[in-house]
Amino acid sequence: MKFLRTVSTRRLLAMIAALVAAIAAGTAIAVASASTGPMPPPEKLAQAIHAALAAPQVDAISARISFTNHLIDSSDLQGSDPILNGATGRVWLSGNHLRLELQGNNGDAQVVLNNRSFWVYDPSSNTVYKGTLPAPTGAQPRSAGKAADSALPTVAQIQSDLNALMQHVDVSGALPSDVAGRAAYTVKVSPKHSDGLLGDVQLAWDALRGVPLRIAIYARGDRSPVLELKATSISYGKVATSDFAIKPPPGAKVVQISSSGSRAQTASDRRAARHGRNTQTIAGVAAVAHHLSFPLVAPSKLVGLPRQSVTLLDWGGSPAALVTYGQNLGGIAVIEQTASSARTSTPSTSSDSASGAGLTLPTVSIHGATGQELDTALGTVVRFTRAGVSYTVLGSVPPTAADAAARAL
Numbered sequence: 001m002k003f004l005r006t007v008s009t010r011r012l013l014a015m016i017a018a019l020v021a022a023i024a025a026g027t028a029i030a031v032a033s034a035s036t037g038p039m040p041p042p043e044k045l046a047q048a049i050h051a052a053l054a055a056p057q058v059d060a061i062s063a064r065i066s067f068t069n070h071l072i073d074s075s076d077l078q079g080s081d082p083i084l085n086g087a088t089g090r091v092w093l094s095g096n097h098l099r100l101e102l103q104g105n106n107g108d109a110q111v112v113l114n115n116r117s118f119w120v121y122d123p124s125s126n127t128v129y130k131g132t133l134p135a136p137t138g139a140q141p142r143s144a145g146k147a148a149d150s151a152l153p154t155v156a157q158i159q160s161d162l163n164a165l166m167q168h169v170d171v172s173g174a175l176p177s178d179v180a181g182r183a184a185y186t187v188k189v190s191p192k193h194s195d196g197l198l199g200d201v202q203l204a205w206d207a208l209r210g211v212p213l214r215i216a217i218y219a220r221g222d223r224s225p226v227l228e229l230k231a232t233s234i235s236y237g238k239v240a241t242s243d244f245a246i247k248p249p250p251g252a253k254v255v256q257i258s259s260s261g262s263r264a265q266t267a268s269d270r271r272a273a274r275h276g277r278n279t280q281t282i283a284g285v286a287a288v289a290h291h292l293s294f295p296l297v298a299p300s301k302l303v304g305l306p307r308q309s310v311t312l313l314d315w316g317g318s319p320a321a322l323v324t325y326g327q328n329l330g331g332i333a334v335i336e337q338t339a340s341s342a343r344t345s346t347p348s349t350s351s352d353s354a355s356g357a358g359l360t361l362p363t364v365s366i367h368g369a370t371g372q373e374l375d376t377a378l379g380t381v382v383r384f385t386r387a388g389v390s391y392t393v394l395g396s397v398p399p400t401a402a403d404a405a406a407r408a409l
Contacts, residue, residue, distance in 0.1 A: 037178030040185060040207035046159040048174035048185045052210030053152050060094035061211065062243075063180070063234035067102055068216075070226050071376045083109055083122075088232075094239040099246070107249075114244055121248055128248040131257035168192065179204045179213040180231040186214070194220070196329025196396035197378050209236065219377040226377045282312035291319050294338060294389045298323045303405045305332060315341050325405075332395035332405050339390045366406050375399045382406045 043051075069086040087109070089102040098113040107123030116133040153161075165171060172188040179186075185207050190200035199218035206213055214230035248254075282288060288310050289296040298321070300307050305326035313320040313335070320337035361372045364382060371384025380402035381394040393406045 037181055038183040039176045039178055040183040042176060043174050043185065045171070045174040045187060046155050046162060048207070049158050050152070050155045051207070052185075052205055055208065055210035058209055058211055058236050060092075060237060060239040061234065062092050062237075062239050063090065063231040065089050065091055066228070066230055066232050068225055068228040070224070071378065073375070091231075092239050092243045094244070097239075097241075097244045099244050110246070110248075112244065112246065119248055121252065125253070126249070126251070127253045127255055129255050129257050130248075176207075177204055179206075180234045182213060182234065183207045184213055191329055193328055193330070195326075195331075196220070197398070198329055198396055204230075206234075211236075217378070222377070283310060285310050288312045288321050292321060292336075293319070294336070294387075296321055297334075297336060297389075297391075297409050299408070301325070302332060302334070302408055303401065305330075313337075317341075326395075329396045332393060332397065332402070334405075334409065335392040335394075337390050339385045339388050341390075364403055364406070366403075366409075371406065373399060373403070 066088050067086050069084060072084065083102065085104070087102040087104050089100065089108070091101070092099045096113070096115045098111070100111040102109040104123060107126075108121075109123055110119075110121040112119050113133075116135065118131055118133065120129040121127070122129070162171060170190045170192055172186075174185040174187060177184045177186045183206070184204045186202055186204040188200050188202045191198060197220050199220040199222060202214070202216045202218070203212060204214040205211060211234075213234065214228070216225040216228040216230070218224075219226045282291060285296065285298050289298075291312055296310075298307060298310050302325040308324045308327065308331070309322075311322045313322050315337050318338060318341035320335060320341065323334045323336070325332045325334070361374055364371045364373045364384070366382075366384040366386070369384045369386045371382055374381040379394065379396040380399045381392065382399075382402045382405075383390065383392045384406060385391070391406065391409055393402050393409070395402060395405075397405075
């Protein structure tokens, strides 16, 4: 159990997740701060990673945590939401059991996983999301003893992987630090080029046990993290089963989440086969346009950025197009789909009048069409509908650049 697991929820964050995914495509990980607590000895990064991977398995963890979220300007937020506003909380992890709690003024957000069954409580809407994780496929049980140790990469192999990674991003060394009162190493990863709004990502882990203690994302030019999840105190040892035995609040609205992604994909593949196509391999302007029920908009350049790719997507059973422009974090992606499929697949971002919490998005005019704009510290998403087609423009760019790209379509 070397890695803490968290489950992200919140209907609004579907939109943010798309943005963060686009940003994260070109980079990954890191952060460290001055400390007066225990510090590990200086160590080369490859050796520190190897020691973390080889550390004895931790049976259970309980910790107090702090979650910081400055992704969205506070003036756009209504009410108190521990996911959107940030919060303190606790986490328990033991075997296949996980409980994450973020404490807010309107109630505590909860994520509970028992084996494969999970539920997530959103206090701002008094809603419980329930589901079952799909069974793992093709996983082989880990061998014990020396067989397990022999599967670990050597220091030389880790260094080789780091050398390859550093062709694309800048990677710091293992920075001695103190997190949650534990001697830790911190690594910082940042883009080689200044395109985009991402500054760096940082990861800190327990130097003796290899357990992650902090992850933080920084915007370019900002010394304070935009997103940060860190342990403020942590204990290793047995966790009482009663800590995982809590139930959702009575009277909460229940939403059942289907986790049959593989079955849905299989059905999608069957539909594609009947039409003689495979959506995973269809690319190019002409090929993609042939399978759409609407005219594809894919200029060769968008706000000066050359078109890189055009790919057919299966969006909840409906064909859609992904068009990318530029490279790395300075690039822009455009998703085109029918307005009806966009409405059924994208959660609402309007405020919830019943709960008094949510997000107020500014509107923008795109050649007479009214769109919504999500402006974050790491990038921008603009969505508008024209002639029955929904366009989503996203990238690690400021609002002016995203608006200009949307108007150029």
